[in-house]
């Protein structure tokens with residue numbers, strides 16, 4: 290469903306601090322599978338996720354999402370594609386303080402312009418799936434780390450994306466919560482979602498739900514292991 | 518429909534984000550409302566006085582001829598009547614008798630006016646409501662006036678002018694020619710100034726030119742000039758009032774700019790998150806526009822409403838001390854709300870527009886950050 | 895019914911707009927109501943040949959600005975502070991500038 294061919298990303302091109310974060314990466318990601326990007330810090334995992342998730346454009350190469358070339362799309366369409374195709378779980382949760390759980394989860398749907406009732410119903414369903422519906426009205430600041438993590442997954446699911454992208458999702462979680470998180474991802478996988486994770490946490494890449502591990506180093510892919 | 522839903526969603530978010538920064542935003546809101554209140558109060562009251570003055574002074578003499586000696590207003594001799602009458606196009610010439618009277622007892626300045634025909638005759642006066650209040654004098658009371666030779670003459674209050682007319686009559690003392698000349702010492706054969714009636718207003722220019730030529734020691738003042746004087750005093754689009762208004766507006770723009778440019782790091786982070794989860798740059802700008810509009814529209818409406826109440830229901834009580842100044846005697850009058858859409862739209866564009874722009878522009882930078890920055894927060 | 899904050903705000907705006915409308919209606923009625931009184935004052939102005947409003951009685955040139963002679967408004971140094979606050983509001987009449995000085 291996602292194909293990258295010869296993708297290169299150069300930061301600050303032409304300037305003194307020019308840095309090549311990705312070199313000539315070609316890979317494809319199949320639907321319905323869980324893929325882990327594994328590699329040391331600075332190897333380019335976050336950069337690769339950003340490119341796949343339509344957040345930034347590659348300096349060279351092509352990215353196809355569902356057979357559609359996205360690198361040349363204007364910003365609005367790129368954002369639209371991102372919003373409808375990808376759900377993001379960030380390392381720091383990045384929830385908005387002062388808002389309630391339900392308000393946070395709804396945010397990605399705001400630009401879509403669906404009727405409020407529909408939006409709210411879907412939000413409650415998602416909260417139900419993630420078993421935090423009783424926290425719907427709580428403020429973000431009051432949540433425990435595990436609950437916050439669930440809320441951030443709920444937010445990623447809001448627009449019913451095909452792909453869930455998670456960057457170092459377990460970095461701030463203890464072992465128990467990390468395992469719980471992987472269980473939730475397993476649940477998503479069983480619902481047909483494609484999952485893409487960047488992590489160097491063994492709890493993640495040794496987890497049984499993982500189908501494929503891609504190893505990265507210095508902006509290149511150094512190995513790929515299929516488990517399923 | 519989708520667009521409306523989206524705007525309402527964004528409006529929701531904007532309201533939430535204002536409520537989250539309650540302290541800062543409510544301080545801003547209060548100051549902003551206060552400024553709009555002040556500006557609107559000025560515009561409302563000055564427009565009211567101006568419009569009313571135009572209607573009233575439409576009825577003032579067509580031409581007043583004033584004699585000046587050594588740069589000062591001086592008495593005009595009776596003989597000038599004939600000379601003025603001889604000018605072609607002049608229909609009627611009358612000498613006016615009026616002057617000031619300072620009453621040391623109450624430390625107030627009054628204006629004597631001798632009507633063409635004073636019904637009550639010598640020994641009586643008709644006083645404006647302001648005179649009645651400061652003198653604590655009612656109908657039938659006898660008031661002493663100090664005459665030029667130092668003696669006192671007593672005049673009986675025959676009537677009090679309607680309090681409704683205070684804007685033109687508050688300090689007036691109407692009296693007979695005889696009493697006027699006795700108190701002020703103005704000699705027979707002289708008048709304070711003269712008024713003309715002309716046959717055709719199109720000849721006005723020619724007539725005033727002629728007056729200046731044949732009576733070089735006089736100065737004609739036309740009704741138009743009288744009206745323009747008041748138009749200028751109460752025209753908030755020029756001069757002092759505009760300076761006050763624009764000063765207030767300017768101070769506020771700086772204030773708002775300062776507030777808006779300093780997007781807190783938390784606000785910037787939020788914008789990053791929104792962009793990360795799929796908001797477009799335009800959505801973020803809409804959100805910021807709404808934030809600006811929520812504050813400025815609310816402040817606009819409240820400021821305008823309070824100003825309206827202040828000026829037309831509460832007798833402009835905040836401005837009164839300024840208008841009163843040092844005068845002991847000040848007219849009390851209800852301003853008439855000559856309100857039109859022009860005033861409202863002026864206030865709107867003077868206040869809402871600059872503020873909203875001042876909040877959006879600085880957000881532009883934050884709104885255009887790359888969405889991937891959220892991955893590195 | 896009003897479940898969202900935006901509902902409250904929109905309701906608030908609608909109420910404000912209605913109040914604004916009410917305000918203009920009130921203004922129109924007040925003007926109409928005041929007209930007979932203004933007309934009575936206008937008759938007084940005509941009858942007594944008045945030239946000025948009795949707004950500021952503190953000084954000659956503020957009580958009768960339109961009659962102020964060429965120099966009253968500048969009796970003191972032109973840059974001096976006004977003795978009377980009303981002097982800061984009342985301008986010298988424009989015809990002082992247009993004639994007289996250049997004769």
Ligand SMILES: Nc1ncnc2c1ncn2[C@@H]1O[C@H](COP(=O)(O)OP(=O)(O)OP(=O)(O)O)[C@@H](O)[C@H]1O
Nearest residue numbers: 300301308310328329330331332333334335336337
């Ligand atoms: N905007 C940028 N400008 C310049 N260099 C950048 C920028 N973003 C990332 N880099 C560099 O690109 C390289 C890859 O960064 P990236 O965040 O993709 O690594 P990572 O594999 O996610 O590392 P970690 O495991 O620490 O998160 C790093 O050396 C980083 O310094």
Ligand SMILES: [Mg+2]
Nearest residue numbers: 334335336456
């Ligand atoms: Mg990273």
